[in-house]
Every structure is written in C-alpha cells, then in structure tokens.
Amino acid sequence: MDFRPTPEQTMLRDQVRELLTARLPHERLEAVLASPAGWDRPLWQELAGLGLIGIALPEAVGGAGLGLVEEVLVLEETGAALLPAPYLATALLAAPLLAARPELAQEAVSGARTWTLAREGDVTAEPAAGDAWRLRGTLPLIPDLGSADGVVVVGQAAGGVGIWALREGGRRAVLDTTDETRRLGVLELDGEEAIVLAAPGEAGAALAAARIRARVALAAEALGITRRALDLGVEHARTRTQFGKAIGVYQAVAHPLADTYADLELARSLVWRAAWAVDAGEPDAGLDAAMAKSFAADAAVAACERSIQVHASIGFTWEHPLQRLLKRAQGIAVLGGSGVALRAEIAAAVLDGAGTLE
Amino acid sequence: MDLGDSAAEAAFRAELRDWIEANCPDELRGGDARDQHAFEAASRRWLGTLARAGYAGVTWPVRCGGQGLSQVYGAIVLEELARSAAPPHIGLVGLNMCGPTLIAFGTEEQQGRHLPQLLTGEEIWCQGFSEPGAGSDLAALRMRADFRGDRIVLNGQKVWSSFAHAADFCLLLARSDPESSGHRGLTMLILDMHAPGAEVRPIRQLTGEPEFNEIFLTGAELPAANVIGPVGEGWRVAMTTLLHERGTLGVALTAALEYNVARLVELACMADDDGRRAADDPLLRDRIARELIELAALRTTNLRALSNLVDSGVPGPEGSVVKLRWSEANRRVTALGQELLGVDGLLAGSDAPLGAFWQYQQLRSLGNTIEAGTSEVLRGIVAERVLGLPRSR
The missing domain is CATH 1.20.140.10 (Butyryl-CoA Dehydrogenase, subunit A, domain 3)
Structure with missing residues (x-):
C-alpha cells in the first residue's frame, strides 16, 4: 500500500496546472465565454498537443495507455480552472466508446474533433448501407453540446440498446445555462447517418x-x-x-x-x-x-x-x-x-x- | 497510487485475522456497557496474549522488543483488532504514546527497564499532561518539579488522566523552572504511581464509568534518573508524544467507527413483528448512506496520511482532519443507533436491549469531540498551520 501520487503523476498534474493557470486568467475566461464560439478551441489544440486527450486510451489509438488515476489528476485542474472546453465530455465520456473505431478515437486524440455523449433520449436506429445507421429522435440536455463537433448517441434498435457515433450535423439548439462554462443543448435527429460503435443489444x-x-x-x-x-x-x-x-x-x-x-x-x-x-x-x-x-x-x-x-x-x-x-x-x-x-x-x-x- | 496490500501485507493481515479469531476471548468483544473492573483485568490479560504472539508494538525497533515493521503494519494490526470487535485495551496509552516517547528520548536504562513490561501489559502507563488550569492551553501547566540533589519533588494536580487508577507509571509533564512560563522550563518525567504522595481520585463520566482520573501529587518523589530527554525540554518531548498519538490514532478510531456503522446497518435491517425494517425508510436510508460515505472517506484519508508517514516520518496534513471528522461521525452514528431503538433506548444496564451497546456508545461519543483536542482547537490548528490564516491568540 502506498497511496500517494507517483513522481510522474505529480509532474503531470503540475504541468496541467501551470498551463491552465497561465492560459485562463479570469479576464481571458470571461472573454472566451463572451465570444461567439463560447469556448476555447486554441487551448484545446494545446491540450491535444500535450497528449492529454488520449491519456487513458490505449497506445494503439494514439493514447498514452495510462488510467483513470491520471485522468482525475488532470480533471482536478480543469475543474479548478473552469476550463471552457469539452475535456471531460471528449476524453472521459466519448473517447473510450469511440475506441471501438480506432480512426474516430485517433481523430479525437489529435484534437481535430471534439465530442460529447448523449445517453438520455428517445432515439431509434435503423440499418443503412455498410456500417452506417440512420438515427431519429430527440436528445435533450446534452452537456457541452455547444463545443462538441461530434456526438456519441445511445439509441434503441430492433436488437436492443446500441451506441452510435454522429460525426457532425443534426439539428442543434444550444440553451442558455446558469453554468456558461458547460452549456447544455438539444439534438434532434431526422435520419442522419451515424457509425455503429456498439451493436444493438451489446452496449450494456x-x-x-x-x-x-x-x-x-x-x-x-x-x-x-x-x-x-x-x-x-x-x-x-x-x-x-x-x-x-x-x-x-x-x-x-x-x-x-x-x-x-x-x-x-x-x-x-x-x-x-x-x-x-x-x-x-x-x-x-x-x-x-x-x-x-x-x-x-x-x-x-x-x-x-x-x-x-x-x-x-x-x-x-x-x-x-x-x-x-x-x-x-x-x-x-x-x-x-x-x-x-x-x-x-x-x-x-x-x-x-x-x-x-x- | 496503490491502495491494495502488498503480498507481504496481505499475508500478515490474513495470519493476524485467523489469530484474533482463535485467541480473542468472547467476553472481551463487542463494546457493550460493562463491568469496569472485570474489563480491566481481562484487557490486561489480552495485552499479554497480543505481546506473546508478537502483535503488540509491531512498529517498535527490534532492540526495544518490537518487530521493526513499518506503520502500515501497525495500521493493519489496529484495523484487524477493531474489525473483529476486539476491545481497546488498557495498554493503549502506554503502547501508542509512552513507549514511543521512551524510544525517542529515553536512556538505554529507561528503555530496558520499562519497554518489555509496557509491551506485555505488566506495566500499565497513564499520561499526566492536562491540569485544571491547562487543558487546550497545555503550556499554562503549573505542576512543580523541584530538583533536590538526585531527587525530584512533585507538587500539583493533573486531571483527565485515562486509566490512572490502574496505572503503574505516569508520563508526567511538569514545570522544573519555577521562574519560567509557557513552553519553556518544562521537563518530562517518569513517575511511579505507587510512590508516597501520589493520590488518584477517579472521575465518574456521564456514562457512569470512572475511565479517567485526577492525580494529586503532594511531595511525591522520584529519582533524577527518571527525567526523559533534556531538563527544560519537556515541551519538545511532549510534542513527540502527541505526534505519535496522531500518527496511527486515526486508523484505530476509524476502525472502531467501521464496527459501529456495521452494527447500525445490522440494527436498521432487523425486521419487526410485522416484517418491517427501519432500513426501508427513505430518509433513514439517506442518512445511513451518508455515514457509509464518510467512513470510506476517513479510511482512505488514513491510508494517504499513513503513506506520507511511512515515507517522511511525519503524517501528512490531510491526517489532521481525521480526528475532527471521525468524532462528529461517531456522534451521529451512535445517536442514530439509539434513535432506532425508540423508547427502548431509554433503558439502561441489564434492562437495556443489545447489552446497552447503543446507550453506552452514544453517551461515550460525546467525549469524542473533546478528548485529544477539542473540535474547536482542531479547526484552529487546520486554519493556522495548514491554511496559514493569522493566529487567533
């Protein structure tokens, strides 16, 4: 038993703390939140450059192969800094599910596409051509929808509950929220194509x-x-x-x-x-x-x-x-x-x- | 970060658990209200049994009769003893505070004379720090120690000394320089409690038990060889004693809380004649869940503090909150247990259900937020020493 962060873990935490403290002074955070995008994409690219998005993903998809212990050290800092970017949504919620399709996980790890997860809704899925399925339905109150490019969607098909990756699109409404650093949104799907990550009945x-x-x-x-x-x-x-x-x-x-x-x-x-x-x-x-x-x-x-x-x-x-x-x-x-x-x-x-x- | 036992730690734990199961007498288990005299006698025998098996003072150096193991093993012993509801024994003050103080500051002669007997329970020790005018403000103490040739003469009063009525020796902090005040001019001493001029008067607690005592010293004498550490440096020695109290105290306290929470869950899940359980009430479920969470938080915080202690010899700052939060949790948990008994909770002694466990534990828990640093003192220590807020005194 030795329940302390290792020197490597401490170094990782310090590195993230220094970066976020330097990049997100109070005035900068307020400016980002007041901007049309409402979130900090340049900082996202920096986080990706440091390998932080794939920190707990397997090396095969471009990750660092570490674990949730390292992630919580990073997340303590994103919380303290009020990071206005979908780190938790992309790295913790979506990326482990995207790992079923290595090319999607790699794209997320590189910082090229941000993601969130929508699991509460009434989406139905029907098979289309190849790996593609067509999704229909409404997903309310999705965290970070304002800053996510892609959405991992949990829906229902004939075989049961499944998971799909919607790389872009859908009708999106970003809502006014008390917490402007993590805006909620509504996603409506009307036959958009998505890639299956977990087949219906195999998502549990x-x-x-x-x-x-x-x-x-x-x-x-x-x-x-x-x-x-x-x-x-x-x-x-x-x-x-x-x-x-x-x-x-x-x-x-x-x-x-x-x-x-x-x-x-x-x-x-x-x-x-x-x-x-x-x-x-x-x-x-x-x-x-x-x-x-x-x-x-x-x-x-x-x-x-x-x-x-x-x-x-x-x-x-x-x-x-x-x-x-x-x-x-x-x-x-x-x-x-x-x-x-x-x-x-x-x-x-x-x-x-x-x-x-x- | 690794919370799991190493292979060696796991083997030690398993062997100890089996040993406790086979060796701890049933009448000592459970923590019910009890006959104090019989408990003390049985408790002394239990300490001897522990010592013969090598489970007393496992963290003490081998030359002092210990096993020379790290504090992690000390914590395992405390956890397993509490989990099996083995009793807190009468030698705790000696093993956890007086022994380590002798190991750190005692002469070879003092160590050889006392440490083996401390381990086996042949010598019971008490601590003489607090006085009527020096509680939270320990440095205000006035017990006089006058050096006369190779003798020291003591005059004054100590109070709140646990097990002093049964103790053979006392780790006593006294003022050796009559001109001094505050932290200076204090000296740590070994007092033979059987010396003429030493009188012990039990104090009856609100539980009805005389667990602690007043000590009156009127011209009681001891040899100058009984000084621990340098004359006039008693404050530094006392701080070491208290540090040792803090080191693994949290582990023992939390393990005892774990036992109480387990008893609470058991009580809440007992069905009445109509098959109803208190545990089916949503409000009660929420309250119990809160205590399960607090317990898990305290246990893990102890392990973090212990990891720092093993590494640096000093407990980490996170350990400073354990006693504060444990004492408040134990008060809530025991009050909840008594509440679940309803009017039966008013019955005492042999008329009470479940051996008066909840009645006794609830009343005893009121002392938890007072003993070993009141909650107010502990919050002040966190504010000043951990957070760096300005001194309030």
Whole structure:
C-alpha cells in the first residue's frame, strides 16, 4: 500500500496546472465565454498537443495507455480552472466508446474533433448501407453540446440498446445555462447517418463503465472547484482587514474555511480511491464512484457558498470568479445522478443485499 | 497510487485475522456497557496474549522488543483488532504514546527497564499532561518539579488522566523552572504511581464509568534518573508524544467507527413483528448512506496520511482532519443507533436491549469531540498551520 501520487503523476498534474493557470486568467475566461464560439478551441489544440486527450486510451489509438488515476489528476485542474472546453465530455465520456473505431478515437486524440455523449433520449436506429445507421429522435440536455463537433448517441434498435457515433450535423439548439462554462443543448435527429460503435443489444457493459467513469470524472472536477474556492477564501481572509485586523483572525471566519479543507481532503481520498478501483478492476468500483460523486459535489457547492460568505459583498458580484465556480459545482451536483439518487443507490447496495453497483 | 496490500501485507493481515479469531476471548468483544473492573483485568490479560504472539508494538525497533515493521503494519494490526470487535485495551496509552516517547528520548536504562513490561501489559502507563488550569492551553501547566540533589519533588494536580487508577507509571509533564512560563522550563518525567504522595481520585463520566482520573501529587518523589530527554525540554518531548498519538490514532478510531456503522446497518435491517425494517425508510436510508460515505472517506484519508508517514516520518496534513471528522461521525452514528431503538433506548444496564451497546456508545461519543483536542482547537490548528490564516491568540 502506498497511496500517494507517483513522481510522474505529480509532474503531470503540475504541468496541467501551470498551463491552465497561465492560459485562463479570469479576464481571458470571461472573454472566451463572451465570444461567439463560447469556448476555447486554441487551448484545446494545446491540450491535444500535450497528449492529454488520449491519456487513458490505449497506445494503439494514439493514447498514452495510462488510467483513470491520471485522468482525475488532470480533471482536478480543469475543474479548478473552469476550463471552457469539452475535456471531460471528449476524453472521459466519448473517447473510450469511440475506441471501438480506432480512426474516430485517433481523430479525437489529435484534437481535430471534439465530442460529447448523449445517453438520455428517445432515439431509434435503423440499418443503412455498410456500417452506417440512420438515427431519429430527440436528445435533450446534452452537456457541452455547444463545443462538441461530434456526438456519441445511445439509441434503441430492433436488437436492443446500441451506441452510435454522429460525426457532425443534426439539428442543434444550444440553451442558455446558469453554468456558461458547460452549456447544455438539444439534438434532434431526422435520419442522419451515424457509425455503429456498439451493436444493438451489446452496449450494456460499455454504458455501465461509461457511467462509472463519468461519475468519477465529475467528482474530480468538483475537487478542483473546492480547492480553488478554498484558496480564494483563504486569500481573502488573510488580506482583508476590518477593525484593524485580517478577518481570518476571527474563528467565525476561519473555522468554516477549516471545514472546507476537511471536505477537500476527504473528497480527494474518495476520488482517488474510486479512480484506483476502476483501474484495478475492483468489484466495488461502482459503489466507490457513487460515493465519490455524492460527497465531492456536495463539498464543492458548500465550499463555494462558504467562500462567498467569507468574501461578503464582493463575493456576491458577477465579476468575482466564485459565482462561476458555484454554478459549475451546481451543474456537477446534478449531472451523472444527484446526491440523493446516488445515496439511494448506495443504500440499496448495502441495505438490500443488492450487491455492488454496476 | 496503490491502495491494495502488498503480498507481504496481505499475508500478515490474513495470519493476524485467523489469530484474533482463535485467541480473542468472547467476553472481551463487542463494546457493550460493562463491568469496569472485570474489563480491566481481562484487557490486561489480552495485552499479554497480543505481546506473546508478537502483535503488540509491531512498529517498535527490534532492540526495544518490537518487530521493526513499518506503520502500515501497525495500521493493519489496529484495523484487524477493531474489525473483529476486539476491545481497546488498557495498554493503549502506554503502547501508542509512552513507549514511543521512551524510544525517542529515553536512556538505554529507561528503555530496558520499562519497554518489555509496557509491551506485555505488566506495566500499565497513564499520561499526566492536562491540569485544571491547562487543558487546550497545555503550556499554562503549573505542576512543580523541584530538583533536590538526585531527587525530584512533585507538587500539583493533573486531571483527565485515562486509566490512572490502574496505572503503574505516569508520563508526567511538569514545570522544573519555577521562574519560567509557557513552553519553556518544562521537563518530562517518569513517575511511579505507587510512590508516597501520589493520590488518584477517579472521575465518574456521564456514562457512569470512572475511565479517567485526577492525580494529586503532594511531595511525591522520584529519582533524577527518571527525567526523559533534556531538563527544560519537556515541551519538545511532549510534542513527540502527541505526534505519535496522531500518527496511527486515526486508523484505530476509524476502525472502531467501521464496527459501529456495521452494527447500525445490522440494527436498521432487523425486521419487526410485522416484517418491517427501519432500513426501508427513505430518509433513514439517506442518512445511513451518508455515514457509509464518510467512513470510506476517513479510511482512505488514513491510508494517504499513513503513506506520507511511512515515507517522511511525519503524517501528512490531510491526517489532521481525521480526528475532527471521525468524532462528529461517531456522534451521529451512535445517536442514530439509539434513535432506532425508540423508547427502548431509554433503558439502561441489564434492562437495556443489545447489552446497552447503543446507550453506552452514544453517551461515550460525546467525549469524542473533546478528548485529544477539542473540535474547536482542531479547526484552529487546520486554519493556522495548514491554511496559514493569522493566529487567533
């Protein structure tokens, strides 16, 4: 047992942290969000150039052959930086499914095409020529649809549930969202052609694994948000003076920040544990993922709320980064299963002898 | 990052688990409300059994009677003992705090005289740090240690000393320089609890048990050879003692919480006469799930802190939150257990269901957020030493 990041893992995390800190100062993030595209494609190309998109994909498709443990170190940084690009959607949600078609995975890894995953909808699929199928139906509330070129679609065909890759097209509506760094969208399909990734009836294991991966990834981003909110709160408490003293001297200010630190470290333990469990093929990995997501998302929202309170009025303004951190945390809290739903799954596994989660 | 046991660790764990199963007497298990006197006698025998099998002080150096193993093995012993509901034994203060302090600062003579007996439970040790006027502010202590030739004369009062009523020796922090104040002028001493002038008065806790004590020292004497570390450097020695408490304490506490959570799940899943289970109530399911998550978080955080401890000799900062969060979790879990009993939860002693386990554990848990650093002190330590916020004192 040695549960610390290796020197290589620490180096990877530091490299990503330095890059995102340098590229995404607050003003730059605001400018990107106000731009017509609404996301940062040049930075995407840089991330691809560093090999980050395929970090956990097999070397055969251009990946680095590492695992979810490395991914969560990267995702803590994308969360902390409020990365306005579909890293989680492309690298964690879509790419492992695209690996069934190496040419599609390679294209994603190179940075040439971004992706997201749409699994909640009423899409039906019919075979067309060759590997192509025709998709029809509506997929609501797809994360990152505004920045994704392609969409991995989960749909229904005669043989059961299957997975398809839609490289482009479909009728898309990007919605106004509270979290502008991860916009949701609606996709309508009316006979567009898509490439089959998992044949109808053979998608179950891949979708179950994707759900676990998504939860761990969201939890890792929440970790980054918690850390950044804590750093901002601590910095303010050290530098803001009232009554002639730094306000951090008052325990009513300091102790909530100590509580955030406790949440942060406990959340980090759960996220690392879940990532390790997935990589090690542990039978309880699904349970670990649900625990990590439930805890880390709640912790991130609470961390932002506490830091806003510590900042007082300035924390309540649009210009302060805390409002964006809070909204991204609120998004993470409901994507991939709300805390209440996840805890219901955990309770079922433990109290009803339902065995381990998928 | 690897959470799994190595092959050697796994083999050690499996062998220990079998050994506990075969050797821990049933009457010691379970943590129910108990006859204090009988418990102490049985607990002392259990420590001897552990020591003869080589499972006491596994992290101590071989020359001091230990196995010279890393803290990972120390943690495995604590985890397995708690998981099998083997009792916290009376030698814990000696093994976890006094022994390591002697190993770090004691003379060869002191080590040879005390360490073997500490391991077997032939010597029970207590700790004499807190005083009526020096609790969270330990440096305010006033116990006087006057050097007179080759003797030291003690006058003063200690309080909240666990197992002092049963102890043979006390690791005592006293003020050797009467002109000094604060951290300076303190000296760490070995006091024979049977010396004339040493009087122990038990304090009855709100559980009804006398687990800790006041110690009154009126002209009690000890030889000058009983000084641990340099005279006047007692604060530095005491900090080492407390560091050892912090090192693997979290593992032991969390393992005990794991036992309580398992009992809670068992209780919630018991069907009543109509076949209904408390575990079918959605609100209760959510509360239990929260505790399962908190438990997993504490366990894994211990392993991270332990990894840092093994590597650098110092526990990582993440370990500083474990005692704080464990104490709050244990209060919630035990209160929930008692709540599930309903009005039966008001019954005490032999009239109570399940050996009064939940009644006792819930009341005892109120001490958890006070002992070994109150929650307020612990949050202050995180704020100042980990987050770098300005000192509030």
